[in-house]
Amino acid sequence: MAFAHFTGAGLGPGVRIDGAEIRIGRSETSDLRLAHAGVRFNHAVLRVDERGVSLRAEAGAFLRPPERQNDAVLLARIGDNVEIGPYVLTITNIETGGDVTISVAISGADAQVEAALGQLHFANFTVALPNVRLWASVLSCIVLVIFFVWPLLSLPTKAGTSRDPLATGSGTVQFADWLPRAAGLWNVGVMSHAHAGIGENCAFCHQTPFVPVRSDACLACHQGIGQHADPRLAPGSDISQQRCETCHHEHKGFMIATRDRQADCVACHGDIDRIAPTTALHNVLDFGLDHPQFKPALVQDSVLRLTKRFEIGDLHAEDHSNVRFTHATHLKLAKYRVLAGGDACGSCHAAEPGGVTFKPVTFDDNCASCHTLQFEPLHPEWRMPHGHPEEVASRIAGYYAQAALAGEHFSAPPTEPFFKPGAPPPALPPTGTDMVSYKTAEAMISSIARSTCGECHVTLPPSVGQPPTAWRIASVFVPDRYMPTTLFSHAAHAMTLCTACHAAKDSDGGAIALLPGIAVCRTCHAGEAGGTSKIASTCVSCHRFHDDRLPLKSGGSVGNDVRDRPTVSEQNKELR
Amino acid sequence: MPMEVGDSQPIHLAFLMWRRGFYAKIALTVLIVCILLYAWDRPTGPANGGTALGYGLGVMGLVLTAWLAWFGIRRRRYGGAGSLEGLLSAHVYLGSVLIVVVSLHAGFRFHWNVHTLAFALMFVVIASGMFGTYTFWRFPELMTRNRGGMTLTTMTAELAALEVRCTQLALAFPDDVLALVQDAVEPARTGQLAELISGRRQKQMRRRSLVAISHVQTQLADRAAVTPAEILPLVQNLTQRLVLMERIYRDWRFRMLMLQWRSVHMPMTVALLMALLIHVVVVFYDW
Numbered sequence: 075m076a077f078a079h080f081t082g083a084g085l086g087p088g089v090r091i092d093g094a095e096i097r098i099g100r101s102e103t104s105d106l107r108l109a110h111a112g113v114r115f116n117h118a119v120l121r122v123d124e125r126g127v128s129l130r131a132e133a134g135a136f137l138r139p140p141e142r143q144n145d146a147v148l149l150a151r152i153g154d155n156v157e158i159g160p161y162v163l164t165i166t167n168i169e170t171g172g173d174v175t176i177s178v179a180i181s182g183a184d185a186q187v188e189a190a191l192g193q194l195h196f197a198n199f200t201v202a203l204p205n206v207r208l209w210a211s212v213l214s215c216i217v218l219v220i221f222f223v224w225p226l227l228s229l230p231t232k233a234g235t236s237r238d239p240l241a242t243g244s245g246t247v248q249f250a251d252w253l254p255r256a257a258g259l260w261n262v263g264v265m266s267h268a269h270a271g272i273g274e275n276c277a278f279c280h281q282t283p284f285v286p287v288r289s290d291a292c293l294a295c296h297q298g299i300g301q302h303a304d305p306r307l308a309p310g311s312d313i314s315q316q317r318c319e320t321c322h323h324e325h326k327g328f329m330i331a332t333r334d335r336q337a338d339c340v341a342c343h344g345d346i347d348r349i350a351p352t353t354a355l356h357n358v359l360d361f362g363l364d365h366p367q368f369k370p371a372l373v374q375d376s377v378l379r380l381t382k383r384f385e386i387g388d389l390h391a392e393d394h395s396n397v398r399f400t401h402a403t404h405l406k407l408a409k410y411r412v413l414a415g416g417d418a419c420g421s422c423h424a425a426e427p428g429g430v431t432f433k434p435v436t437f438d439d440n441c442a443s444c445h446t447l448q449f450e451p452l453h454p455e456w457r458m459p460h461g462h463p464e465e466v467a468s469r470i471a472g473y474y475a476q477a478a479l480a481g482e483h484f485s486a487p488p489t490e491p492f493f494k495p496g497a498p499p500p501a502l503p504p505t506g507t508d509m510v511s512y513k514t515a516e517a518m519i520s521s522i523a524r525s526t527c528g529e530c531h532v533t534l535p536p537s538v539g540q541p542p543t544a545w546r547i548a549s550v551f552v553p554d555r556y557m558p559t560t561l562f563s564h565a566a567h568a569m570t571l572c573t574a575c576h577a578a579k580d581s582d583g584g585a586i587a588l589l590p591g592i593a594v595c596r597t598c599h600a601g602e603a604g605g606t607s608k609i610a611s612t613c614v615s616c617h618r619f620h621d622d623r624l625p626l627k628s629g630g631s632v633g634n635d636v637r638d639r640p641t642v643s644e645q646n647k648e649l650r
Numbered sequence: 651m652p653m654e655v656g657d658s659q660p661i662h663l664a665f666l667m668w669r670r671g672f673y674a675k676i677a678l679t680v681l682i683v684c685i686l687l688y689a690w691d692r693p694t695g696p697a698n699g700g701t702a703l704g705y706g707l708g709v710m711g712l713v714l715t716a717w718l719a720w721f722g723i724r725r726r727r728y729g730g731a732g733s734l735e736g737l738l739s740a741h742v743y744l745g746s747v748l749i750v751v752v753s754l755h756a757g758f759r760f761h762w763n764v765h766t767l768a769f770a771l772m773f774v775v776i777a778s779g780m781f782g783t784y785t786f787w788r789f790p791e792l793m794t795r796n797r798g799g800m801t802l803t804t805m806t807a808e809l810a811a812l813e814v815r816c817t818q819l820a821l822a823f824p825d826d827v828l829a830l831v832q833d834a835v836e837p838a839r840t841g842q843l844a845e846l847i848s849g850r851r852q853k854q855m856r857r858r859s860l861v862a863i864s865h866v867q868t869q870l871a872d873r874a875a876v877t878p879a880e881i882l883p884l885v886q887n888l889t890q891r892l893v894l895m896e897r898i899y900r901d902w903r904f905r906m907l908m909l910q911w912r913s914v915h916m917p918m919t920v921a922l923l924m925a926l927l928i929h930v931v932v933v934f935y936d937w
Contacts, residue, residue: 112811134798138886160811192810194837196802199902202842204913210920217921221764222928259763260932263698280936287937323695331695
């Protein structure tokens with residue numbers, strides 16, 4: 075049994091400890107208690123045996139010199155030492171029996187300096203919490219001032235709110251006119267392009283604080299907005315008491331968000347024949363599944379510009395636009411055949427700016443290069459004027475009068491097809507004024523009634539009592555829209571070939587033969603639900619909701635027969 | 651390693667599974683119902699706070715926010731209605747759901763305005779709260795392991811002892827060595843928040859220690875008179891000091907993060923309530 079004798083460092087006369095293991099630490103139960111904050115509660119275990127003194131640190135504690143792995147600090151000779159915290163344990167004597175004397179000394183540091191340093195470290199590593207209430211108050215005040223007070227002060231006052239939509243934004247008065255405007259900080263979302271000019275003049279529409287925008291604010295500018303249907307004929311369709319906001323939402327992006335659910339329309343139009351028994355409209359549930367065939371409006375009277383609706387495919391459809399023209403005849407010509415696809419169409423049909431419709435086809439631009447309006451084989455440079463039938467006779471007479479003055483003679487027409495033997499010789503050609511009036515009458519009758527004019531125009535013979543030259547050309551009216559209740563845009567369909575919808579090459583009929591039926595649209599468009607590879611199309615994708623002929627604020631001054639759709643000409647005026 | 655969730659839950663985490671996750675289930679239900687309603691709804695134009703569902707979600711978000719913020723007052727009161735543990739459970743789970751409810755209310759449309767400000771502040775408040783919950787879940791164990799049974803007091807006392815010893819040992823070396831050792835053991839000030847973000851002083855402290863250690867070691871190569879036995883104690887002391895210093899620093903970081911998230915959470919909550927009030931007033935001012 076070996077003994078360890080400890081001396082020094084407040085141990086009085088020395089401590090003699092025996093035992094296989096001597097536990098060193100701050101703990102009162104330690105065999106050797108070293109009361110210092112730099113020593114662990116259980117710091118190390120000391121063994122005394124024949125090799126000498128060995129120390130092994132407890133988990134997490136340090137010894138200097140440090141023990142190596144699976145090894146201990148070995149103190150074998152006098153003078154060997156080990157440090158435990160601030161203490162230095164030194165072998166001062168080894169007796170032959172294995173007893174050792176170990177001096178315990180606080181290492182030379184000034185304990186007070188060390189303690190002060192420890193306190194400084196402690197303070198440095200203490201977490202300091204900020205004044206949370208102060209920061210809460212400061213942040214709230216910043217939010218209040220920037221996001222409430224500032225925009226409020228820079229709002230236009232009621233008195234400064236101009237009702238002129240073109241004088242908005244910059245010219246309005248605000249409470250504090252030296253402030254930069256900040257009403258945008260209250261703006262809930264992007265304004266539509268259409269209303270962007272109103273700018274930050276919120277009160278232009280939001281007229282009374284805490285009161286929803288009233289329709290009057292909208293109708294101040296949008297004066298022509300109409301009812302959807304005549305409330306007297308379609309009960310329940312009166313929208314004059316509805317707020318515009320019910321269907322139209324501002325601050326939702328660059329376009330006004332408009333209510334477009336098919337179900338809203340089908341609620342009435344799915345059962346329209348029961349709701350409005352006098353209507354000519356068919357029930358409709360879904361564009362893709364249940365929608366009547368298109369009924370283009372065909373011209374019935376080109377003078378009065380009256381139209382009548384015929385279903386596509388109707389064999390009895392009548393078109394009295396009074397032009398004899400077929401696409402089939404023209405597209406067989408070599409000059410069109412060499413042009414592929416839309417190029418052939420584009421040689422006559424030029425898009426309007428914006429591309430919704432096409433510019434009207436005119437004789438001068440589109441026909442005159444082939445249809446030269448010649449009438450006298452001896453003088454191909456003589457042309458009839460186009461578009462002014464009242465001038466035709468005088469123009470022709472003028473040409474012949476000029477020829478007569480120049481002494482030119484034209485052969486007399488044969489009175490009989492064949493010369494009979496024995497008959498009197500043919501009359502001499504007329505001369506002078508006789509020649510002029512004779513040749514003029516001849517040209518008028520042959521050109522207008524038969525060849526030149528009649529090739530394209532419907533021509534009307536002279537009525538009883540009129541001279542035989544008094545042929546007339548029937549008035550022409552070619553509408554640029556045949557589907558009066560829809561808002562079809564060619565520009566929106568520019569990615570397809572013309573011939574994908576219009577069978578022009580084989581079209582030898584009028585407009586109705588050229589217009590595509592609903593089946594053509596349905597190759598790409600389905601109802602609101604869409605479908606496999608189909609475009610979801612709701613009612614308002616093609617149809618207008620408001621009817622401008624039924625003023626919203628009319629007080630009953632509605633036309634007598636509003637069930638008839640607008641005539642094509644009216645519709646064209648509206649669309650322009 | 652994360653703690654096991656269940657009966658072995660430590661007491662400071664018991665709120666997470668309060669009554670077998672009662673509020674977690676409620677929050678999940680609210681989440682699913684809101685998402686389904688949003689998916690089903692077909693408003694005119696894009697989804698936004700002004701539709702019927704938008705108003706509904708907005709009112710719900712407002713009530714939730716007010717109730718969750720009230721927890722900050724309730725937790726300071728002793729007694730009162732409801733178990734505080736249950737309230738904390740609701741605070742954590744319903745607060746997390748709030749971010750989805752309000753995103754759906756806004757229809758995911760954000761602009762530079764007071765309305766998005768309220769959303770941004772709410773996001774900061776919820777994110778800081780989630781981080782705080784994470785620190786309570788994860789940090790105590792990491793801190794215990796890092797401290798290795800010591801306290802801040804004992805660690806700093808030991809650090810001081812090591813530093814005094816380092817300086818003493820360095821007295822036997824030339825001036826340049828002593829200057830480097832004194833530089834290395836200079837007490838480090840943490841600098842609080844800036845240090846938490848940058849960690850600049852820690853890197854500086856570490857670099858100085860390593861410079862001193864490597865410089866002391868080069869003495870061996872440079873001077874024939876110096877023996878390993880003369881150098882080793884100083885190198886050991888410097889190394890042990892660096893290890894302990896980094897341990898203390900890590901401990902400070904843990905405590906800092908566990909305490910300071912509330913310095914974001916609370917002021918931002920008050921600012922959020924202000925922005926929310928302005929949001930509601932403004933929306934109906936310009937109805």
